[in-house]
Amino acid sequence: MPPTPIDTDILLVGAGPTGLYGAYCAGFRGLRTVVVDGLPQPGGQISALYPEKEILDVAGLPRVRGRDFVAALLEQAGQYGPEYLLGRQAVTLGYASDGRAEVTLADGQPIRAGAVILTAGIGTFTPRKLPAGEDYLGRGLSYFVADPDAHRGQDVLVVGGGDSAVDWTLALEPIARSVTLVHRRSAFRAHAANVAAVAESTATVVTDAEVEALTGGESLRQAHVRVRGDDAPRVFEVDSVVAALGFVSNLGPLNEWGLRLRGRSIVVDSRMRTSLDRVYAAGDVTEYEGKVRLMSVGFGEVATAVNNAAVALDPQLPLFPGHSTENS
Numbered sequence: 001m002p003p004t005p006i007d008t009d010i011l012l013v014g015a016g017p018t019g020l021y022g023a024y025c026a027g028f029r030g031l032r033t034v035v036v037d038g039l040p041q042p043g044g045q046i047s048a049l050y051p052e053k054e055i056l057d058v059a060g061l062p063r064v065r066g067r068d069f070v071a072a073l074l075e076q077a078g079q080y081g082p083e084y085l086l087g088r089q090a091v092t093l094g095y096a097s098d099g100r101a102e103v104t105l106a107d108g109q110p111i112r113a114g115a116v117i118l119t120a121g122i123g124t125f126t127p128r129k130l131p132a133g134e135d136y137l138g139r140g141l142s143y144f145v146a147d148p149d150a151h152r153g154q155d156v157l158v159v160g161g162g163d164s165a166v167d168w169t170l171a172l173e174p175i176a177r178s179v180t181l182v183h184r185r186s187a188f189r190a191h192a193a194n195v196a197a198v199a200e201s202t203a204t205v206v207t208d209a210e211v212e213a214l215t216g217g218e219s220l221r222q223a224h225v226r227v228r229g230d231d232a233p234r235v236f237e238v239d240s241v242v243a244a245l246g247f248v249s250n251l252g253p254l255n256e257w258g259l260r261l262r263g264r265s266i267v268v269d270s271r272m273r274t275s276l277d278r279v280y281a282a283g284d285v286t287e288y289e290g291k292v293r294l295m296s297v298g299f300g301e302v303a304t305a306v307n308n309a310a311v312a313l314d315p316q317l318p319l320f321p322g323h324s325t326e327n328s
Contacts, residue, residue, distance in 0.1 A: 002108065002110070003108060003109050003110065005096075005102065005110040005111065005113070006034060006083075006109065006110070006111045006124070007032075007111075007112050007113075008032045008033060008034040008083070008111065008112070008113050008114075009026070009031040009032040009033065009113065009114045009115070009198070009307060009313060010022075010026040010031050010032070010033045010105060010113060010114065010115055010116075010117060010306065011033075011034050011035075011036065011038050011101070011111050011113035011115070011116045011117070012026075012033065012034070012035045012036070012082075012117050012119050013037075013039035013090045013103070013116060013117070013118050013119065013120055013254075014035075014036075014044065014118065014119035014120035014285075015035050015036070015039070015042040015043065015044060015084065015086065015119075016037075016042075016043065016044020016045060016046070016283070017043070017046065017069070017070070017073055017283075017295055017298065017299075018119040018272035018282055018283030018284075018299065018301070018302050019035055019044070019117075019206035019283075019294070019302070020035070020042060020043075020070070020073035020074060020076075020077050020188045021073060021076070021077070021298075021299045021302055021303070022117055022119055022227075022282065022302035022303075022306055023035050023077035023080070023082040023307070024073075024076045024077040024079075024080065025303050025306040025307070025321075026079020026082070026306050026310075027077060027079065027081070027082060028080065028081075028171045028321060028324065029306065029307070029310050029317075029321050031169065031306075031310060031313075033080070033082040033083070034082065034083045034084075034085060034111055034113070035082055035083070035084050035085070036085045036086075036088055036089075036090050036103075036105065037084075037085075037086050037087075037088075038086040038087065038088065038089035038090075038106075039086065039316070040283045041072060041282050042074060042085055042086065043066070043067075043070035043073075043085060043088060044071055045063075046053065046066040046067075046069065047066070047067070047070055049144040050066050050144055050145065050148060050164070051065075051066045051067040051070075052065060052066065052067060052145065052146065052147055052148050052171075053065070053066050053145070053167060053168075053171065053173070054066075055069055055295075057294060057295065057296070058295060058296065059296050062243060064328035072146075074323070083121055085105065085109075085111075088105045088106060088107060088109070088122075089105060089106045089252070089253065090103050090104075090105060090106075090253065090254075091103075091104055091105060091106050091253045092253065092256075093116070093257045093276070093278070093279070095278075096112050099277075099278075100112045100114060100278070101113050101114075101115065101277075101278045101279065103116060103118045113278075114278070114313040115278050115280060115284060115312060115313060116278060116279045116280070117272075117279075117280045117281065117302065117305045117306065117309065118254065118266060118274070118279065118280070118281040118282070118285055119282050119283045119285070119286045119298075119302060120251070120254065120283075126247060126248050127143035127144070127243070127245065127246075127247050128243075128245040128246050128247060128248060129143075129243075129245075130143075130159060130211060130241070130243040130245065132211050132212055132213045132214055132224075133211070133213060133214025133215075133220070133223075133241070136214050136216065136219075136220045136241070137212075139218065139219045139220060140141060140214070140216065140217075140219050140220025140221075140238070140239065140240050140241060141214060141220060141240070141241045141243065142240065142241075142242055142243070143242075143243050143244070143245075144164070144242070144244070145168050145171070145172070145242055147272070148171055148172060148175060149175065151172050151174075151175065151176050151239075151240055152175045152176065152240035153176065153177050154176050154177055154238075154240055155176070155177050155178045155180075155236070155237055155238050155239050155240075156176045156178070156179050156180070156226075156238065156239065156240050156241075156242065157179075157180045157181075157182060157211075157236055157238045157240070157241045158172070158179060158180070158181045158182070158241075158242045158244060159181075159182050159183075159211055159241065159242070159243045159244065159245065160181075160183065160243065160244035160245050160246070161183035161184070161185055161187075161188045161189050161190065162188075162189045162190055162244065162246060163189070163190045163191060163194070164244040164246070164251070165181065165183070165190070165198060165242075165244035165245075166181070166188060166190035166194045166195055166198055167194065168242055168244055169181045169192075169198050169201075169203050170194060170197055170198060170201065170203075171172070172242075172316065173198075173201045173202060175202050177205075178202075178204070179201075179202075179203040179204070180203065180204040180205075180206060180236055181198060181204070181205050181206070182206045182207075182209050182210070182223075182225055183205075183206070183207050183208075183209070184208070184209065184210045185207065185208065186207045186208050187260050189238055193290075203267070206223075206225060206227060206234070208227060208228040208229070209225050209226060209227040209228065209234075210225070210226055211223055211224070211225055211226075211241070211243075212224045212225065212226040212233050214234075214241060219239075220239070220240065220241060221237065221238070221239060222235050222236065222237060222238065223235070223236045223238045223241055224236075250264060251264055251266075251285075254266075257276065257279075258275075258276060259274050259275055259276060259279070260274065260275035262287045263287070265285060265286060265287035265291075265300070266281045266285050266286055266287060267286075267288065268280070268281050268282075268286045268287070268288055268301075269288070270288075270304075271305070271308040272286070272301055272302075272304050272305035272308060273306065273308070278309075278312070280305040280308070280309055281305070282302035282304070282305045283298035283301060283302065284298060284299055284300035286301060307319055307320070307321055
């Protein structure tokens with residue numbers, strides 16, 4: 001016997017920061033809300049990849065640890081009691097006889113919603129692998145830093161040239177015995193100010209170089225780094241290697257929904273409506289002319305999506321929800 005459908009006003013697909021703020025916005029408007037995410041915990045990339053990393057670009061918060069930021073978003077949304085279905089992926093989209101959207105999860109659970117808002121960030125993401133030394137994954141090699149303190153007193157080698165690699169170098173430099181940053185090019189893609197901070201730190205920077213091999217016994221002990229122009233690889237004694245090489249993302253089952261896409265992004269209009277009836281999108285997953293992929297932009301987009309969805313569900317409602325200060 002198939003499971004009884006869960007009925008809700010708003011279904012948010014994605015429990016990252018944009019989805020969590022969307023749950024608050026929907027609750028503020030008095031809408032029943034369900035949040036679905038394939039990951040087993042809320043917070044999206046922040047919880048999965050860098051819970052201890054400091055976030056510096058949230059308005060009004062000069063710096064906030066990822067884990068604390070997610071906790072604050074959960075507390076903000078929690079006052080309205082959204083239902084979370086975590087570790088459960090949204091797979092198919094259809095429509096019930098009354099026109100409501102019906103999303104079915106991988107375990108067969110259907111959810112009927114007045115509107116669906118896709119806040120899936122970059123979709124399904126997997127780290128780009130370090131070609132050398134994959135056998136040491138979990139034995140010294142990792143693709144992100146879940147707990148910086150685990151590297152306290154260690155010799156750490158960080159691989160990459162983007163913001164994550166540079167940020168982890170700066171975060172680990174004060175607590176590790178040594179930090180070496182290896183990048184295959186001479187120029188970094190990371191923010192210039194952070195690259196300059198690394199240059200002024202005690203970290204060793206090796207450019208035009210690639211990790212050729214990782215060696216050791218039961219755990220990682222050496223990283224063999226091939227530097228362009230050198231006759232032989234340089235061998236670094238290490239306790240851990242953090243390969244911050246970025247991530248490969250895709251939309252997963254959303255690719256099959258018939259959405260209008262541009263690359264791996266969902267095209268939306270000024271109301272955050274997609275090409276499908278009753279389906280909106282917000283956050284990094286969206287695309288339109290002039291799009292800027294920042295968390296603060298995603299918060300504005302999901303507020304726009306929720307309030308336009310509220311009016312679509314009940315045309316008697318005003319688009320503007322009012323200010324929170326009016327309720328105190």
